[in-house]
Amino acid sequence: MAFREYTIGVRMFGLAFGTSMFITLYMPASDIRNVSVTETGLERQLSFGRVGGFSYEDPLLQGKAKPATVDITEDPKTGAPIEPTRAYVYASGVPFPNGIRHPMILGKKPMELSLGQGKISMADEAQGAVFVVRTEDVGGETVGYIENATATRGWVPEAAMKVATQETTHYIGKGKIMFVREGCWWCHTLLPEQTQDWQYFGAPPMLGDFNGESPTAFGSDRKAPDLTHVGSRNSSKEWMIMHFFNPRLVQPHSIMPRYDYLWGENDAAGNPIDFDGWRAEYDKYVANERVYPPEVPVPAKDSEAHALIDFVLNLK
């Protein structure tokens, strides 16, 4: 490097590359961090839990240590009837999402409300907590925030799970893990394309819809319909069950893989699933030797298929 030209060159390189990094990293990051989270963003991060990819608590991506999302109409503490409420139940030991751990990422107003009225700083991972999303009118603007119902109303996780039924309990966080692990997002995007696409697949997301979510799994190579609002287009659990087991049952031209292996060993009634038998019967159906396709088993409550369907139906 004895050449004077190279000494200058190295400094020029540092300046050029540094400027580029300043513009493409520091400036966008300082812009994005000021964004206030929307209600959608709060619902997403609370239902997904801390991480949707590899993490300490779930190294093999089996959907462990994730919150349960419950729709309740009864106060878990008093038993009194309440307005239909969606609550996010974090059993003891389930890690909180980033909005609770680092309220700064919620943006100024939602952070102040979540800390003040919502008492989220009192939540303790070791004990578990129940969260709900609330809104407040701040100077004519509706601001969503997180309420730690364990601190404000004495709702404990066990009680909240008790007042919910099997139909009103959703394993959305576990389902997000399945969505990431099974690579659904290699074909189904979670971000509508520009302009005309919005009429077909719904409104594009807002700036604050993703605070606290990781990974966002937007996807880039769209070989299949966008799923941002799929739960609003198609809310049929039966259709989803058939579609995941073998997409060609409901859409003969689909190129989606079969996800029957997410059913596990037993169906919802506890009976072992005979996959080979099912496939043999299905082949007969395809060969026109049967009029109807074989019956698709209903996935068990703790199966991966059940969680994935919960996740997809809740993309609204």
Add this chain to the structure above:
Amino acid sequence: MFKYLFAKEEDIPAGSAAVFFGFSSILWFIVGTGLGSFNAAKLAFPDFVTGIEMLSFGHMRQVHVLAVILGWISMAFAMAMMYITPALGNTKLWSEKLGVWNCLIWNIGLALGLTLLWFGITSGREYSDMIWPIDLALIFGILLPLAVNVWMTIKTRRTQGIYTTNWFFGAATFMVLIVFSVGNSPEFFQLTGLTEAYLTWWFAHNVLGLWITPVAAAISYYIVPKVTGNPLYSHRIGHLHFWSVVVFYSTPAAHHLMSAPLPEWLKSFASVEGVLILVPAIAFVSNLLLTMSGKWKMFVENVEIKFTITGVLMAIPLNMQGGFQQTRAINWYIHGTGWIVAHAHLALLGFSTFLEAAAVYYGLQTLLRRKLYSLALANFHFWMLLVGFTTYWVSMTIAGLIQGAGKIYEVPYIDVVIAEHPYMIARWVGGTMVFLGNCVWLYNMWMTLRAGTLIPAGRLPHELAYER
């Protein structure tokens, strides 16, 4: 290979690390393209191998992508760096032993990372799919040792100046370290939301712009003058290429997310900067093609030049697409369609692969001091790659235009899937041709090692190509 791990530096023959990297890269190329062919078959025939989690499309797609990028392309880069950098500095590789270790750890680390991905253990971020412990191993165990070896070889050179190729090698090894560290920071530090989404594409853009594109170009800056005997047409245009890569190519990351709710100034800025990548692209292509002047018959006769110039020529459609398809006027039509898949393969399987293949062909012959076993097989490999790739590119571009039209005219999605079906079959045929061509290549290089004619001292391999 293993006997050199604990040998003394002076007992390791010069070029060992490069030879190991060369053969490793060909093996990974076969793995990567084989997986690509398998995945393409699934898109054409969804019930081909079904019901097994490990063999489902969602588990295999990212393994294909990263086997090709980190196995084939990056290992071919390491191979090229380990013989070109010392050759241009009139010296030896700084540490042959470090190079051999680097190759071993690279193979082990990559095999481990890809196996985990295959099992579904992923960070869920496209291109930075590897989980963060593997990312750290990649940065500190693989890319850093490579960079140190390159930098120290340049530092201990015995020439006064530094040739164009080595500016790129020195700078790109530095930039890729920054790109890997920053691009994976959402996993290290649990960054979430749009920051995570943006950094995912910041990584994906810059790993191409600051690693794959400049290093591939740098290789051809060596191969073309060396094999043709012509000096590089212009050192100054080389300067323009280098500096415009650093300034322009490092900035348009956000143009991958034009439909995301990112700040509008960022998307507009990225789009303008994205057009400016035509500056390094035109500088590179014109410099190389003008260097060929008077030697164009070698484009037909010489296998290394045939590969290199084909790659350089592919840079023209590549950058014309790349520069303009990210502007809002075009992006809304083709974003998220097969057009982009075709474009990505034009960059990695077209432009870049042809340049690296030339480096591996030339390097293995030079280092082993053996003439290519069969020129006919090399030509067969070339045509399998070119015809296979072209079939892929044309079919995916058409599929992409169909998808784009379906998107804006709000055609029911399933009709788009039906319309694409023939092109999915064509893409599978094209990809399979590339895979089969690579199997022939490995055989040819292995036989070169075992049975190639020895090259006498003072002669270059391509001079003997047509001698018996």
